[in-house]
Amino acid sequence: MNKKQQTDLTNGPIVQTLAKLALPIMASSFLGTAYNITDMAWIGVLGSKAVAGVGMGGMYVWLSQGLCSLARMGGQVNVAQSCGRGDTKAARDYASAALQLTCIFAFLFSAVCLIFTRPLLDFFHLGDPQTYAHAEIYMKITCGLVIFSYLNYTLTGIYTAQGNSKTPFIANLIGLVMNMILDPLLVLGIGPCPRLEVAGAAIATVTAQFIVMAVMIAGVFQKKNQDNVLRHVHLFSIQDRTIYHSICRIGGPTALQGTLYCMISMVLTRMVSAFGPGAIATQRVGGQIESISWNTADGFATALNSFVAQNYGAGKTDRIRKGYKVSMKIMITWGVIVTAVFVLFPRQISSLFFYEPEVLEIAVGYMIIIGLGEAFLCVEMLTIGALSGLGKTKICSIISILLTGSRIPLALVLTGTSLGLTGIWWALTLTSIAKGIVFNLTFRRVSHRLEQ
Incomplete structure (x- = not known):
């Protein structure tokens, strides 16, 4: 593979290499956060019932991402490891099968x-x-046209596997701008546009996703990307069964983890619904606000995933360990900053989305409790990226499913006390703390075995 066109992650200073790859991805994650928050801010004008309705419908969009992560994770890890070995043909085959x-x-x-x-x-x-x-x-609108977000998800993974995180960033930036323009026009019916309210928000989202996909596809055919494996994808050619098997072996546990994680959240949401539309709206909007933490951590984890996978393919285990340590310091710092903002300014943040006094009070309590676990959440996301880069997706799924699943019985116990609704928020935070600790200890053990 011509390393002039794609970034070699197996050589050079670790900090600079990770920063060059991670910064555009983190910026893309910020855009994703802004994307979601923009939607919720405009929908919030319509009232808590509209926010709750979008939150419920959006749960199935989230569920769909668990299924898509099979192709995305399996494709990204295999493409990155193939790039690390210098096997261009295998990288192209894996990209084709993933798409x-x-x-x-x-x-x-x-x-x-x-x-x-x-x-x-x-x-x-x-x-x-x-x-x-x-x-x-x-x-109906967002799930019916989920193909655009699916392709964006997988294309981003394959771009990143090759060390190219700039193109997805540019695509997401353009999509965000379009979404910010369309949201007020379609939701509120500004100018000649009809007032479509919730349907307008869905149309704005799907349109922006289509534009992101179009920009990433166009980027494949630029002259500077002649060695991009996506340029040589054969979408209608059946690959060898070992290719599909490898993608499913690595991506399957991640897909199961993501799907079950969403299902667990859906059960918790059903529990929240017993406290009224305001509680549902708080949970859904609060989750979007919290995405400033986990979206950023997931973005850095995506970069670390490709870094680890390429170096694992090249047999450079010491470089993997050092890259993880550097990434951990950065993400813990970010998590602490987010915690401080959520705990110190919960009312100011919540008032941007809620206007009913009773709902605002629920949101303030949510922000404070959830904020306490942000650093641990960052550790969890980052470590999942590193372990997945090593192909250890099964152990990630086992840990995540067990600890995330424990939220349901914990929430049932806590809501039966004087905590009431806040017992659900505490269940989320306590399990996030536990997952951060367990994942970190797991990576230490796995990396120690690699060095032996």
Whole structure:
């Protein structure tokens, strides 16, 4: 592979190499956070019922990402390891297979969501007809056209596997600008545009996702990207079965983890719904605000994943350990900063999205409790990226599923006390702290074995 066109992550200063790859990805993650917050801010103008409805419909968009992560993670790790070995043909085959699986999963998921929209939403036992109507509209549009977000997810992974994080950043920047323009126009009906409210927010989101996809596809064919494996993808050619097997072996546990994580969150959301639309709105908007932490950590984890995978393919285990330590210091610092902001300024942050006094009070409590676990959340996300780069996705899934699953019984116990609704928030925070500690200890053990 011509290393002049794609970034070699196996040589050079570790800090500079990681920074060069990670900064555009982290910037893209910030854009993703701004993307979600922009939607919620405009929907918030419509009231807590609209926010709750979008949150419920959006749960199935989140569920879909668990399925897509099979192709994304399996493709990204295999492409990166192939690049580390200098095996261009294998990298192209893995990229082709990953995109094929992405398209198949997208069409299947869209079909299920469109056919079974009402039964799927009935799971949440939404007692308010208006909230239900908002959820149905949002789900049909965003899940029906989930192909765009699926392809963006996988394309970003394959770009990053080759050490190119700039193109996804540029694509996401353009998409964010478009979303920020379309949201007020379509939600509120400014100028000649009709007032579409929740449907407008969904259309703005899908349109922006389409533009992001188009920019990334266009970037493949630029002259400077002649050695990009995506340039030589054969989307309609069947690959060797070992290619698909390897993608499923590495990506399967991640997909299972993501899917079960979302299902657990859906059960918790059903528990939250018993406290009314305001509680649901707080959980969904709070999750979007918190994404400033986990989206950034996930962005850095994506960079570390490619760094670890390439160096693992090249047999440079000492470089892997040093890269993890550097990344950990950066992410813990970021997590502490986010904690300070959430705990010290919860009312100021919440007032940007909520206008009803009773809902605002719920949101303030949420921000303070959730804020306490942000540094541990960053450690968890970063370590999952590192372990996945080594191909250890199974152990990541086991830890995550067990500890995340414990949120349900813990929440049941805590809500039965005087804590009430805040017991659910404490269940989220306590398990995040536990996961951060366990994942860090696991990586230490795995990396020690690599050195032996």
